[in-house]
Structures are given as C-alpha cells and as structure tokens.
Amino acid sequence: LDQQTRAVFVELILYNPHANLFSVVTVAVEFTTTGAAYTGAEVVTLRLVQHGAIVLLLLRGTLALFLLYFLLREGKSLLSRPVEYLSGFWSWVEVWIITIGFSTLGVYFKAQSIIDEVAEKRQSGSTPFEQYKSAAGWFQVYTYLLGFLICCTTLKFIHLLRFNSHVRALSVTMRKSAKPVLQFLFVAGIFMMAYTQAGNLVFGVKLQGYQNIQTSLQSLCMMMLGSFDFDELSGAKQVLGPLMFFSYQAMMQFILLSMFMAIIMDVYAEEQQDRAAENLRFLRILKETSVEIAGKMKHVSKNRTRESKQEEGNVIEPDNASRFDGVVSDFGKMW
Missing domain, CATH: 1.20.1300 (3 helical TM bundles of succinate and fumarate reductases)
Structure with a gap:
C-alpha cells in the first residue's frame, strides 16, 4: 500500500461444517483522488458438497x-x-x-x-x-x-x-383497478423519488445508508416497513432529521397507503354489487324458466285428465290435477 493505491481487494472462502455451506466473500475498498474511501462487500453462500x-x-x-x-x-x-x-x-x-x-x-x-x-x-x-x-x-x-x-x-x-x-373476485378486482392503481403508483413514485433525493442531500455526507440514490431509496423503503434508527437520523441533523422522518411517515403511511387501500376497496365493493346483480338476474331467469316449465306440465296434466274423463265417463275427483294447480300457484307466490 502506498499513495498510488486506488483499490484493495480481499477475497476469502469460509466454510461452516455444521450447515455444510461455503461462503465466497469479496471485500473491496476504493480510494479516490480526494482521499475518500468507498467500501463494498459481496457474500455468496452455496452448498458445494451435495447429499442425496x-x-x-x-x-x-x-x-x-x-x-x-x-x-x-x-x-x-x-x-x-x-x-x-x-x-x-x-x-x-x-x-x-x-x-x-x-x-x-x-x-x-x-x-x-x-x-x-x-x-x-x-x-x-x-x-x-x-x-x-x-x-x-x-x-x-x-x-x-x-x-x-x-x-x-x-x-x-x-x-x-x-x-x-x-x-375470481381477486383477479377481477385487480383487472378493474389496474388503471387507477397505475396512476396512483405514478404519483407515489414522484413522492418517493423526491424523498430519496432529499435524504441523499441531507444525510448523504454523514450516514452511509444515504450516501447515494440507490442506498437512500433502500433506506426509505426499509423505513416504510418499520426498520429505521431515529436516533441516527436526529443525530445527523437535529432539525431536518426528525422533520423529514415524520413527514415521510405521515405521507406514506397515512396518506398514500390509505389512498391505495381506498382504490382497491372501492373496486372490490363495485365488484360485489355486480355479483349481487348477476345473482338476482340468475334467480329471475330461474324463476321464469321454472314457472314456464310448471305451466307446461299443468297444461299436459289437464289434457290427460280431460281425456281420462271422456273415456271413463266418470267425474274426476279434484285430486292430482287440483293438487298440482295449487303447487304451481304457491310456487309463483314464493317468487
């Protein structure tokens, strides 16, 4: 190592015999002409000895x-x-x-x-x-x-x-809400990139998690999921740190997330109403078809009763035909 050194790479292999796993580790440190040092690490774990x-x-x-x-x-x-x-x-x-x-x-x-x-x-x-x-x-x-x-x-x-x-309800809901959700994601992306750039400008010098746009975006996503260090933010910037934290959480958790859920629930409620209307339409068609079939059966029963009366010359008691008429009438009243 001397003044002309611009990067240092450390490569090693780690082995855990209990888990039978190998880890290929690469650690790098890059030095700029201004004297700053940027570190990076890559760890890949794999199983070289296969059992079964x-x-x-x-x-x-x-x-x-x-x-x-x-x-x-x-x-x-x-x-x-x-x-x-x-x-x-x-x-x-x-x-x-x-x-x-x-x-x-x-x-x-x-x-x-x-x-x-x-x-x-x-x-x-x-x-x-x-x-x-x-x-x-x-x-x-x-x-x-x-x-x-x-x-x-x-x-x-x-x-x-x-x-x-x-x-089916989930797929229909997602299909109908695709356009408003895309519009919402466009607006949410604008807010997210604004906070990402603000985090990089405010904390990029002091905090490693905000040193560039990529790491700043990752830190904000983790913050939205509940993984954050408030003391670290307030220690870096006593005023802007807490202010940015509370404004970001309020915007993402209480406003944008509520808007997203409102879009999904509105489309889902509309889908449920459509399904209820389809069920009513199906029941109406079923009623009309059943009444029509029952009417045809009633007509056929009357014709057979009349033919039997003419052949036998006796008066038919109001047994089967009358009972069937009563059943058809009651069926129509039920609907």
Whole structure:
C-alpha cells in the first residue's frame, strides 16, 4: 500500500461444517483522488458438497420430462391456431415457463459441473479462488432463474384456481383497478423519488445508508416497513432529521397507503354489487324458466285428465290435477 493505491481487494472462502455451506466473500475498498474511501462487500453462500444427489437428479429428470410434454402440447397448439395462441397472455406464460425451465436445467448442470470440479480439486488442496468465484456466479444465475420459474408457475397455478369465487373476485378486482392503481403508483413514485433525493442531500455526507440514490431509496423503503434508527437520523441533523422522518411517515403511511387501500376497496365493493346483480338476474331467469316449465306440465296434466274423463265417463275427483294447480300457484307466490 502506498499513495498510488486506488483499490484493495480481499477475497476469502469460509466454510461452516455444521450447515455444510461455503461462503465466497469479496471485500473491496476504493480510494479516490480526494482521499475518500468507498467500501463494498459481496457474500455468496452455496452448498458445494451435495447429499442425496441421486434424488435431486431424479427430480430434475422428472422436471425435464414434464417440460418436454408441455413443449409438445404447446407446439401443437401453436401450429393449429398460431394467431389465437400468440395473442393470448396465458400462452406466453406457458412459453416463459418452458423456456425458463430448460434454461434453469442447463445452468444447473453447468454450475454442478463446476462445483464437482471444485470439490475434486479441493480434496487435493489446490483449488484457486477463481473457480470458487465461477461456481458462485453460476449458482447465483441458477437461483435467479429458479425464482423466476417459481413466480411464473405460481401465476399459472392462480390462473387454474380462477373458478374459485375468492380467486375470481381477486383477479377481477385487480383487472378493474389496474388503471387507477397505475396512476396512483405514478404519483407515489414522484413522492418517493423526491424523498430519496432529499435524504441523499441531507444525510448523504454523514450516514452511509444515504450516501447515494440507490442506498437512500433502500433506506426509505426499509423505513416504510418499520426498520429505521431515529436516533441516527436526529443525530445527523437535529432539525431536518426528525422533520423529514415524520413527514415521510405521515405521507406514506397515512396518506398514500390509505389512498391505495381506498382504490382497491372501492373496486372490490363495485365488484360485489355486480355479483349481487348477476345473482338476482340468475334467480329471475330461474324463476321464469321454472314457472314456464310448471305451466307446461299443468297444461299436459289437464289434457290427460280431460281425456281420462271422456273415456271413463266418470267425474274426476279434484285430486292430482287440483293438487298440482295449487303447487304451481304457491310456487309463483314464493317468487
């Protein structure tokens, strides 16, 4: 280290035998020409020694078979009706699931090959840090792809539950509230960026959590979730710190959050009224259809009674026909 040094990197490997986890750690310090020092750290934790690898391999093979089946099914649908298929949102969800699924399997086998190579060299005691870094990088890519795949499959699972009344009400509410929610998010984004820049200008010199726009935005999001240090803010700026804290919490918690809930609840109440109107309409149609069918049955019963009277020459007692007339009349009064 001398006056010409501009950056220092510390790279190390940590191993926890109890949890069987490796951590690839990179710590960096950058020095500017003005003498300031900026620090950064990256920690990636992964499992290099796999237990039950055969079971995991069988599960991933099963996933590959399912993906092949869905690929053939969606390919037939695409060839039979290409325009209709490409214009559907859920068709693209299926395409994303298949594409990301195969990509996830490919990245997994690539990462696993590097991990196996690292494990072999680790036993001989000659594993360079670059191979650990490469394994950690591929493992991160695999984790991101797997998370995106789970998100898409969860979305498809919710679509399969669309016949459930609660899920249907949720989907209809979100669809109807999309436009006002987007408008609300635009306004909320303006307020959020204003407070982000204010936090960076006010606390950026003294507090590490507000040293740039990205960290300031993260700190404000954590503050909105309830994770904050009021003493740190008031210690940095005795007047502007508490003032910004209370104004931000009042704006986000009491005003913007209440507006968001009001938008959702208003659309949900409107959806419930529409469902009630649909139920009344269905009951009215059911009543009209039932009365019409009962009238036809009454007419047929009278005709058969008249024919029986003419054939036998006797007076029919008011038993079945009269009773049926009474039932039809009572049924009409009930509605």
